[in-house]
Amino acid sequence: MNVSDLCLGTLCLGDASGYDIKKLFEAAFSHFHGASYGSIYPSLGKLTEQGLIEARTEAGIGKPDRKLYSITEAGEQAFYKTLTEAEPDEQIRSDFLVILFFAHMLPTDRLQQVVERMESHYETKLAYLRSIVDLESHSAGIRLGIEIGIAAVGARLDTLRAHKDQLLTHHREAPKCDLSSL
Amino acid sequence: MNVSDLCLGTLCLGDASGYDIKKLFEAAFSHFHGASYGSIYPSLGKLTEQGLIEARTEAGIGKPDRKLYSITEAGEQAFYKTLTEAEPDEQIRSDFLVILFFAHMLPTDRLQQVVERMESHYETKLAYLRSIVDLESHSAGIRLGIEIGIAAVGARLDTLRAHKDQLLTHHREAPKCDLSSL
DNA sequence: TCGAACATGTAAAAGGTTACATGATTAC
DNA sequence: GTAATCATGTAACCTTTTACATGTTCGA
Numbered sequence: 001m002n003v004s005d006l007c008l009g010t011l012c013l014g015d016a017s018g019y020d021i022k023k024l025f026e027a028a029f030s031h032f033h034g035a036s037y038g039s040i041y042p043s044l045g046k047l048t049e050q051g052l053i054e055a056r057t058e059a060g061i062g063k064p065d066r067k068l069y070s071i072t073e074a075g076e077q078a079f080y081k082t083l084t085e086a087e088p089d090e091q092i093r094s095d096f097l098v099i100l101f102f103a104h105m106l107p108t109d110r111l112q113q114v115v116e117r118m119e120s121h122y123e124t125k126l127a128y129l130r131s132i133v134d135l136e137s138h139s140a141g142i143r144l145g146i147e148i149g150i151a152a153v154g155a156r157l158d159t160l161r162a163h164k165d166q167l168l169t170h171h172r173e174a175p176k177c178d179l180s181s182l
Numbered sequence: 183m184n185v186s187d188l189c190l191g192t193l194c195l196g197d198a199s200g201y202d203i204k205k206l207f208e209a210a211f212s213h214f215h216g217a218s219y220g221s222i223y224p225s226l227g228k229l230t231e232q233g234l235i236e237a238r239t240e241a242g243i244g245k246p247d248r249k250l251y252s253i254t255e256a257g258e259q260a261f262y263k264t265l266t267e268a269e270p271d272e273q274i275r276s277d278f279l280v281i282l283f284f285a286h287m288l289p290t291d292r293l294q295q296v297v298e299r300m301e302s303h304y305e306t307k308l309a310y311l312r313s314i315v316d317l318e319s320h321s322a323g324i325r326l327g328i329e330i331g332i333a334a335v336g337a338r339l340d341t342l343r344a345h346k347d348q349l350l351t352h353h354r355e356a357p358k359c360d361l362s363s364l
Numbered sequence: 365t366c367g368a369a370c371a372t373g374t375a376a377a378a379g380g381t382t383a384c385a386t387g388a389t390t391a392c
Numbered sequence: 393g394t395a396a397t398c399a400t401g402t403a404a405c406c407t408t409t410t411a412c413a414t415g416t417t418c419g420a
Binding site for chain 4: 365366367368369370371372373374375376377378379380381382383384385386387388389390391392
């Protein structure tokens with residue numbers, strides 16, 4: 001699954017412009033997939049070439065003109081195929097956990113900064129997910145996705161808070177590689 | 183943070199070959215970062231060029247010869263810099279949640295298959311993390327990283343299990359786009 | 365008039381995966 | 393002899409990010 005697939009999926013939900021798709025990505029997918037304009041616009045171009053979507057220009061009323069994309073029948077078929085044939089997997093890339101892994105090499109100040117930054121990152125994410133989970137418009141699948149997100153972020157945050165002080169106290173006392181003098 | 187940084191970090195823990203590093207990635211980092219030989223070997227080449235690591239060939243006793251890499255002082259410095267200057271963030275890319283998002287487009291059989299595959303995926307991950315969390319050799323940071331992983335995967339699994347049956351029952355009854363006939 | 369939001373794109377570079385290519389050694 | 397594990401690497405391809413480039417419309 002890539003940005004192209006996600007664009008196709010988004011257009012299965014209704015017509016949209018590249019700009020709309022970016023907003024929807026942020027609002028709906030951001031907790032499990034990212035995408036920038038630099039990947040969305042080229043994807044829309046390729047999908048149009050492939051006949052999976054169609055574009056028309058809509059005059060903007062009090063706004064710039066925009067290109068509205070619609071999915072074609074071939075596009076719906078293609079997305080259905082992706083959805084049924086994709087092997088569901090999950091990847092996490094966490095710089096935070098990398099830094100934590102090498103915590104023994106860091107000064108305590110930096111470790112504290114990292115832990116606190118991550119705490120507030122999780123708090124923000126959690127608050128956002130909680131704010132959207134109860135919208136009536138969600139299908140059961142979408143709601144479950146958000147609930148899984150809430151549970152996972154909440155668990156991370158709880159674990160971090162539960163061990164934070166002990167980690168920092170121990171860290172202050174423990175001997176470590178003094179790399180700052182290099 | 184990229185594979186190159188992770189290689190550098192790994193070599194801060196001790197000398198290793200490309201093959202060793204791949205094994206360590208699987209054992210220690212796999213729950214928050216991936217890496218294949220196709221990215222590890224080129225990284226080691228570039229790091230050597232940059233003088234951040236050094237290679238020597240070790241004769242294999244009952245095994246093929248291997249290239250053992252050691253970190254240099256410049257390499258330690260560079261990794262320390264990365265560690266102190268990197269902004270900790272976290273990205274998730276979950277095909278599973280994408281499929282769940284579009285669950286209404288799928289036949290119930292497929293949805294059930296996806297949910298069950300994900301359940302067993304989480305179970306495997308959880309069992310693995312639980313098997314390594316109590317090793318004495320872990321530093322406090324490494325252990326906290328594993329505990330955060332356990333908490334997050336456990337929470338995902340619990341939420342999935344709690345809602346699974348309801349999701350599938352509702353799904354069977356709900357009207358959906360019949361795309362299979364396209 | 366100036367900033368914010370709306371709106372669309374391109375190009376270079378980075379980063380990574382997959383498949384390919386090769387070969388040693390051990391245990392069955 | 394053959395499968396598994398150890399071991400190193402390359403090349404083509406894919407995807408995505410970042411930075412750039414441009415322009416509209418509205419409200420303060």
